[in-house]
Every structure is written in structure tokens, then in C-alpha cells.
Amino acid sequence: MANSSFKGDFILVGFSDQPQLEKILFVIVLVSYLLTLVGNTVIILILFIDPKLKTPMYFLLTHLSLVDICFTTSIVPQMLWNLRGPAKTITPLGCAVQLYVIVFLGSTECVLLAVMAFDCYAAVCKPLHYSAAMNPRLCQALAGVAWLSGMENSLIQGGCKSEPTSRHITTTMDI
Structure with missing residues (x-):
């Protein structure tokens, strides 16, 4: 049974002990x-x-550039919002959405980098077969797979529920 007594926003306390640095950090970010x-x-x-x-x-x-734009845009505006003033909160829904988007884009980027590594492998190790192997249709399919697998990973990880802390199993190792 989940604890349903929490009704407010999450309070972010990252730089609360040195508020004078927040303006400088805001400009740098x-x-x-x-x-x-x-x-x-x-x-x-x-x-x-x-x-x-x-x-x-x-x-x-x-x-990859598009993923990087989306990835930074999913994180930095909330960070800037929290650095600009005293209210440093995020709603549970906002936190969940940001988590899903970060996992989605991070997973997409990982798969896209793997596809790019395969492209480099094909170009270097099989140069005579490269144009046949990496045709535009295959590239579009691989990019689509990267985006879809990122979305699927986000949905799978977001759907996982952790067990209550009282039921966690601990193991010990004999040395």
C-alpha cells in the first residue's frame, strides 16, 4: 500500500546553502x-x-543533434527556473514527465550512437559494400528504431514499480 499523505511539490535543495552562487551559476548554465x-x-x-x-x-x-537539443531542453529550463529565485519546487507530475523524457532521450541517444558505430564499422571495414549496406532506407529504419526503442525503454522503465522497503531482500556473501 502506497503512502498517500504527500500532497505537495518536491523541494529541490541543490544550492540552498550558497544562494550567492545561484546568479553566477544561472548565467553560466x-x-x-x-x-x-x-x-x-x-x-x-x-x-x-x-x-x-x-x-x-x-x-x-x-x-544525434536533434536528440541533444531535446535532451538539454528537457533538463535546463527547469534548472534555470530553480536557479532564478527562492521557489525551488517541482510538481510530482512535472518530475515524472521529466524523468520519462530524460530516459526516452537518453535511451534514444545510446541506440543512435550504436547505429553510428555500426555505420563507421561498415565504412572502414567494408568500404566496397558500404553504399549497398548503408542505403538511405536502412538509415531511416535504423534512426526510427533508435527513436522507438528509446520510447519503449522509457515506457518499460516508467511502468516498473519498486517493492515496499520492508520487503526488500538482502543477501550476504561469505568471504
Whole structure:
């Protein structure tokens, strides 16, 4: 049985012992966030504009840049909101949504990096078969699998419920 007495928001206490650093940290995080957004957006725009960059590696790099934009956007605005003033709370629903999105995008990024590693392997180890092996249709399918597997992983991990703490099993090792 779950404890249903909690009705408020979660209080985030990360930098509460040194509030004078929050303004400096706010500026540093904001500048880093804006540089991340601009850098990844420029990568995506260049890859769409230049016809020479229509290879599988750059197609996958576009997806990686998009994942990075989404990933940082799912975390940093809440952090900036909490650094800007005294109210440092997040609703349970907001926390759950942020967790699902982070797991989704993190899983997608891991699978996408594995696909990119396979692309590099195919380009280096099988150069004569590369264009046949990594055709545009396969690249789109692999990118789609990366996004779908990230979503599936997020739903699976989000659906898992932990056991009550009184029922945890402990084990000991004899040395």
C-alpha cells in the first residue's frame, strides 16, 4: 500500500546553502544552454543545406543533434527556473514527465550512437559494400528504431514499480 499523505511539490535543495552562487551559476548554465542550442541547430541546418553531406553518417549526425537539443531542453529550463529565485519546487507530475523524457532521450541517444558505430564499422571495414549496406532506407529504419526503442525503454522503465522497503531482500556473501 502506497503512502498517500504527500500532497505537495518536491523541494529541490541543490544550492540552498550558497544562494550567492545561484546568479553566477544561472548565467553560466544559460550561456552553455544557448551555445548548445545554437551549435546543434547550426549542425542540422548545414547538413540540410549542403547536398554533399547527404551520406548516412551525416543523416545520423542530424538525428544525434536533434536528440541533444531535446535532451538539454528537457533538463535546463527547469534548472534555470530553480536557479532564478527562492521557489525551488517541482510538481510530482512535472518530475515524472521529466524523468520519462530524460530516459526516452537518453535511451534514444545510446541506440543512435550504436547505429553510428555500426555505420563507421561498415565504412572502414567494408568500404566496397558500404553504399549497398548503408542505403538511405536502412538509415531511416535504423534512426526510427533508435527513436522507438528509446520510447519503449522509457515506457518499460516508467511502468516498473519498486517493492515496499520492508520487503526488500538482502543477501550476504561469505568471504
